[in-house]
Amino acid sequence: MATLMSGVIPALITPTKEDGEIDLETLPEVIEYFLRRGVHGFFILGTTGEWMLLRLEDRMRLIDWAVKIVAHRVPVVVHASAFPIEDAIKLARRAEEMGADIIDINMGCPTPKIVKNGEGAALMKDPRLAARIVREVV
Secondary structure (H helix, E strand, O other), rough: OOOOOOOOEEEEOOOEOOOOOOOOHHHHHHHHHHHOOOOOOOEOOOOOOOHOOOOOOHHHHHHHHHHHHOOOOOOEEOOOOOOOHHHHHHHHHHHHHHHOOOOEEOOOOOOOOOOEEOOOOOOOHHHHHHHHHHHHHH
């Protein structure tokens, strides 16, 4: 049975340097700032995290760092949408390997879709797409 998240779950920004590279030195400060204020989880790599502007490798590095920094103190939701679909599969797999609590997949449809880590539950408009991602990751 899926566990519902509740409370304050901010969409985490992706801090960048002036040259556009991810600022991994600032990321712990941002995460700790929110944790000190009592957030109940994080949503990373959504539109506030500028996912569509980041290279696949940078998104994977951000998943690695954010999940490690949070260290299971609160749940982490990782947005794993990407084009092509193979990149979404890589991101979802990486999030699962790193221990993210929930993997969010939204392939351009207006309704949110969520794949729960470890349970393989998917809510998507296109069940074939959900099945492919879940089959590849879980």
